[in-house]
Amino acid sequence: MTQVSIQAEPILDPDLPIVDPHHHLWVRPAPAVAEAPPPSHAFERVVRGVPRYLLDELIADTRGAGHNVIATVFVECGAMYRSYGPEEFRGVGETEFVNGVAAMSASGLFGPIRACAGIVSRADLTLGDRVAEVLEAHIAAGNGRFRGIRNSASFDEDAKVLGPLARYPAGLYRDSRFREGFRHLARLGLSFDAWLLEPQLPEVIDLARAFPDTTIVLDHVGTPLGIASYEGRREERFDIWRDNIRALAKSENVNVKLGGLAMPFCNFPSFLSDPPASSEQLAGEWRPYIETCIEAFGPQRCMFESNFPVDIGSCDYATLWNAMKRIAAGASAEEKTALFSGTATRVYRLEL
Template sequence: MAAPALSIVDSHHHLWMRDGQRYLLDEFAADIADCGHDIAATVYVECGAMLRRTGPSHLRCVGEAQFVAGVAAMSESGLFGPARICAAFVGAADLSLGAEVDEVLDALHQASAGRLRGIRGAVASDPDPAINVGGRAHAPAGLMRDVRYRAGVARLAARGLVYDAWQYHPQLVELCELADAFPTLTIVVNHCGGPLGIGPYRREDNFAPWRTLVAELARRPNVCMKLGGMSRKRCGFDFEDRVSPPSIAELVQAWQPYMQTCIELFGADRCMFESNFPPDQVAGSYGDVWTALLRTPAGCSDSQLRALAGGTAKRVYRIG
């Protein structure tokens, strides 16, 4: 099957204005129009954009839901192309509020005009602070084991919402425990499980411990995996330091061991590709990233490739 013939759901992207960088609907729609692939719909994942400046601190995240609803409404006009941009929304909420997080979930649902599909648990943390090369502060250690945090996660399970999981690969042990504690909760792991390849994790044998943890996680049937988000420095690649972006062949070579492993362990019906734009712009254009992603699977059938490209994301995030 030729890649451009696939109907793609981009399962993970952001829009923002930060640090002098603008990546909003105009820029994203232009990237989609020029990418050479059929992007049918997209899933916006929280990134702290457009938060409310005033009001209770636990509700300032609702500003991002309002922003998403506005972008989606603009996209639905058709003036920005046929793709349904922000067709689904994964928001932010302080799950440590416990059962009180219901107030936030209600507000996110309303403000997003019903597009809320889940909450991202951004709990990435490591004893070495130098590991954090992103823009978000590390979460407290052991948060997924915290009683109040788990009470908040329980509210997601009760509502049929998805838990989008963002942590580093050494924390996958805790994520396995969380998946066991909530067997009816759909968990979608971001960025191939967050493999680290810098600092103490810059070792030739680093792939093996990552694979062991991912294999253990794959034994939980309520867990899915996003394939992407592998361009940043924390993964051990040098894409951010290069004058020119890597070739598509270089991207495939770098990503394939991780993504092929995930596909083999989880199955195509529990994996989905993600662009992770704009952070993954360091790997090249939107079109090049998608071309590389679609070339990483080896030996997949047409039906499996359709699941990876869009079918799994469409089902998990309930995109009609």
């Protein structure tokens, strides 16, 4: 699957430094034809269309797009887990893999970008106190780049909402064993990325209040829904989402990533549109959610993200950042610095 612009757009504000705080790397071997039924969910269609996204593809996007991307943060996606050893430690293979990619980038052979300057991997916090050893293994494998973990809690009673990503039980962030493991993050100086769906936002509100000393990052503005049983109801639920975002913003340990709205879960008209949407259309679709978050959290706690290559379902990398720049056009220079690089650098403690 290759998503391209209607035509190459002029790059807006090309010198503005960008730290992309949310992208993935993966290799997904194609299953044998007999084992590969047609994709049953739009997310699966996108991912199958991008079987490989490694350093070469990331550099092609970040450098080729024409935007001034100076660094990135990798976020877990189940890539390169170890095929051996205790189950709870297999995810450390992802940190080892990404640290190797970061070392390649740090050589300068791929240009000045600091790719994967920060690494966010996965550890199963429901291990309770046993997760401490796993976290320490990630820290060691990251060679100074490991910054935190993400445990997704995405769940909906309608399994068609998440499709192949319907993997987690309801109420994960309220589970006592999960919280037993969660308390180790602050002690180790690690942050927590939270991905869940709009109706679940009260769960992360409660988590943030229970652990005020742990830095939490809400991914993808809380993932508004317009798919499956939520089709046609996204605007109807906007006020519910907004009220929960405002409540979450009262916890000063929480930051929010502005992006992920190009995924199928939101089901904006731009998703898989033909021809692909312009940055102007994308900005119009995403603006109410992004501006609400900036108003609630302030620019110092907000960071624009690409969520690539997942967001290729709606646009290419260059068009995505043009859309973000259109939304932020009225911000001051100081606010733009925070939104496009400063917040990400602070939250993920990047040394640039």
